[in-house]
Amino acid sequence: MLAITLFGFAGFAGLCLSMERHYSDLLGHKATPRRLRGLRIGGWLLLVVALWLAVLKSGWAMGLVELFAVLMAGLCLWVFVLPYRPKLLLVLAAASVVLGPFSALGWI
Template structure:
């Protein structure tokens, strides 16, 4: 379930960064159209992958419920961090990128 939550957070962060306003606030640079498209696609792919992870771990019924909980929790964390701790958004994303493969390997092995 932790892997699905990390993927949801990464997906929402990608979608957030695909918007010009948030990209400028968090990265202090201008967003190009190609980068916005890449961030949007990556964000949606991470959200779809998180659904696949949640459903494969526990089945369709509980997996969908757990995925909805992971969506809400990760969106709430992101929404609270953007105005109050914007640097923490990128720090948690970097931690998620590093932690994601470790969690995936742990879920695959166990």
């Protein structure tokens, strides 16, 4: 469940950053359209990986339930902490991208 949480969280962070407004708010500079598209594709890819991991580990029924639960929880964390601690969330998102694969492989 940790792995899908990390991938899901990172995925939504990517999708959030792929919106021009949030990107410039969070990172302090304008994004090129190419970067935004990259973030959008990357975000969706991470979400697909999260789905794949969830189904692989727990089957369709339980996997989908777990996936939805951790995605919703991660989103709430992201959206409601964003105005207060944007830096912290960026660090968390980056850490999720890095730690996600290790967690999926069962190393942590």
